[in-house]
Amino acid sequence: MTAASELTDYAKLRRMPFYYAYSVLTATAVLCGVGAPLVLFAAELGIDKDRIGLIGGILPLFQILGIASIPVVLRFGTKRLSALALLARYLFLLPLFAAPMFIDAPNVVFLLIFGAVICYAIGRTLSEVSVIPWSQEFLPRLVRGQISGNLAIAYLPVALIGSLLIQRWLDGQEGIERFYPVFAFGIIVGIAGALCLFGMPGGAPRPTTRTARDALAQLKVPLRDRNFLAFLYSSGSQFLVHSALAVFLLLFFRERLGISSGQIVLMAALIPVGSAAGSYAAGWFIDRHGTRAIRITLQSLQVAMLLGLPFIHPELPVVEFLAGMVFFLFGFLVQGAMVAGNIYMLNYVPPADRESYMALAYSSDGIFGGGLTVIAGVLVQYFEHNAFVVGTTQFGGYEVLFFVTALVTISSAAVFALLKEEGATGVRDFLGQFSTGNPLRALWGIQRSSSFTSEQRRRDLVYGFGGTGSTLAKDELISALSDPSFDVRHEAIRALGRLPPTPKAIRALETILDYEGLIELQYAALDSLGQLQSRPSAGKIAGFLADANPLLRSRAARSLGDIRDETHLPALRQMLDEDRDIDCRLAAASALGKYRDRDSIPALVAIYCAQVTDTHAVSEPRSKVVLLAIAKILGIEEKFARNWRREQRMPGYCLPGLLTRLAQNIDSVDTAKRARRVALEAAAAELGTGPTAASLSALRALRPDLAASRHADALLVIALLDGTTAIDNAHPALMILLAIAARQVLRQPTGSATK
CATH class of the missing domain: 1.20.1250.20 (MFS general substrate transporter like domains)
Structure with a gap:
């Protein structure tokens, strides 16, 4: 023939x-x-x-x-x-x-x-x-x-x-x-x-x-x-x-x-x-x-x-x-x-x-x-x-x-x-597909996906594939990217981001980035590529830093933070300083925190001060984004997050204890140091849920001790203190960050740098 x-x-x-x-x-x-x-x-x-x-x-x-x-x-x-x-x-x-x-x-x-x-x-x-x-x-x-x-x-x-x-x-x-x-x-x-x-x-x-x-x-x-x-x-x-x-x-x-x-x-x-x-x-x-x-x-x-x-x-x-x-x-x-x-x-x-x-x-x-x-x-x-x-x-x-x-x-x-x-x-x-996630659940879902199903049922199956954590389901998810239902396609993109990375899945997600006009799908693809930490995709993702849509710009910045490709660090610094949208600047702040970019501390402190003094209701939660980024750079993210959650659950309970433990790290032999230690302990004892001006002043008084430390993060903590001098009554979140950061520096004055 x-x-x-x-x-x-x-x-x-x-x-x-x-x-x-x-x-x-x-x-x-x-x-x-x-x-x-x-x-x-x-x-x-x-x-x-x-x-x-x-x-x-x-x-x-x-x-x-x-x-x-x-x-x-x-x-x-x-x-x-x-x-x-x-x-x-x-x-x-x-x-x-x-x-x-x-x-x-x-x-x-x-x-x-x-x-x-x-x-x-x-x-x-x-x-x-x-x-x-x-x-x-x-x-x-x-x-x-x-x-x-x-x-x-x-x-x-x-x-x-x-x-x-x-x-x-x-x-x-x-x-x-x-x-x-x-x-x-x-x-x-x-x-x-x-x-x-x-x-x-x-x-x-x-x-x-x-x-x-x-x-x-x-x-x-x-x-x-x-x-x-x-x-x-x-x-x-x-x-x-x-x-x-x-x-x-x-x-x-x-x-x-x-x-x-x-x-x-x-x-x-x-x-x-x-x-x-x-x-x-x-x-x-x-x-x-x-x-x-x-x-x-x-x-x-x-x-x-x-x-x-x-x-x-x-x-x-x-x-x-x-x-x-x-x-x-x-x-x-x-x-x-x-x-x-x-x-x-x-x-x-x-x-x-x-x-x-x-x-x-x-x-x-x-x-x-x-x-x-x-x-x-x-x-x-x-x-x-x-x-x-x-x-x-x-x-x-x-x-x-x-x-x-x-x-x-x-x-x-x-x-x-x-x-x-x-x-x-x-x-x-091939064998690795059976060692990750739940392969039996994935295989069962694959068999069920071949039958006649409604839009909601297909969406539920796709969502379940992401929960299996098994790459056995990647072909079904890639196929679902062409489903007539927008919701199924969107869920498939998100599910691919929850599976172990494979070249085939990454290529499929990269094609979604070219769907100009379908902002939700592009946004989801940027998110999934970030979760997969796809370094080969960093270039395509970075192209969205100049997109007209602020949602895509901010998502691209956060995904680059997940990938941490040093090539695009200057572009994120520029976004932090120059982007016209505050949400994009905060996304850049979050990304720079994941990069642990020490050079961006002054700019981050400046953004924090601008947000914390803003009377808009959303400004206060925005400010915590910056504090978390700074905590990541200083290597104290987990301590900061844990203590802040405790303070939220029981206001006035966590912060005094942090200040007291910080005071114990100050040498009491020297007269001046002993005076600073006593002042900090007194401020901690009086601190509750009211103003923080006294305790903040006692913290700032520790600047000579911080300057004398040879800890690699000492200058960064001093920059945080100096950058917030315009704040008289600090938010408890800032106080927690300062207390933990100062204690780390004073506790290990000759320790190795926190990378």
């Missing part, structure tokens, strides 16, 4: 039911035909484990034919070839029905099963090597992870019911012939799945004038792509682990733990349960974060599971529960990791060369999963007869296999970490 006739995403999504039906029916056929029943069928016919490993490895091994099938795929088209090959492969399973007739001749039985599986593998290869590149054509890129998860969920009930029925049938009947109905049902369902392929879009023959030799020569393109070659190893080694465990995990529980074939089939139903959960979870996260972090995380957990398997033994009281958990985790971790690899390939492979790239990948997986699975069978067979003991644990064939596959998984994850993936989240950042 040419680029000009490329289907729209809407057209592709309309045909997805055919893809779901094909996938579910085909997976059901595998469950009944060449899954656990075939392994158990071969074991009951007396075939040795190494030969069972060979049978299990044939399917992936024959994937190497995918390379040779490239000319056929180009010639006949992916739809036609995949459907016909899928139909044919189930007919090749008919010799299985004849195998029990030769039960007394194990070699003949093996050859019958082996030959049937070889023919099945050829049809499977031709079908899948066509579907894989075709899927890049009909799967919308943005929801590939979601579709993978939906497929697993759709197959889940079929797998559970089918496994339960198979278990009941196998355990309720006797004789090898009890496997016949299972195989027959699998063949019929598989043919139905093949017919569904004809309802899917695309898949036409690719216009080409190349010969078969030319088509095969195109393999040099992926073979020269070092990044893709690294992917081939990572994908193939993970496929090897999947292929080996799919066979020998069943035999491990059957032979080591003595679980019956029927029970194993039932427990094996937890594999598709885990696969459904793993595929859905992996797909959901992949659409948001890319594939790297998800795959590496899942593979790390695989290693932990594999290293724990040798320690499961029949004497454990919950051994059957553990066996079920292992099957579930195997499906969850391995299938989830493979979904990540498949989506990476679909996203990475160039469409013009998809047949050569994907055929090579398919064949490479076959070499790993087929050829090396055969070696795994030999390994198990050898060490089962040559076991060794480590500590109290005996290591036979299965234990050695688990250890080796753990090493292979580690290498697979390490190589995948080196692959190129634009825009992907790193492993540390």
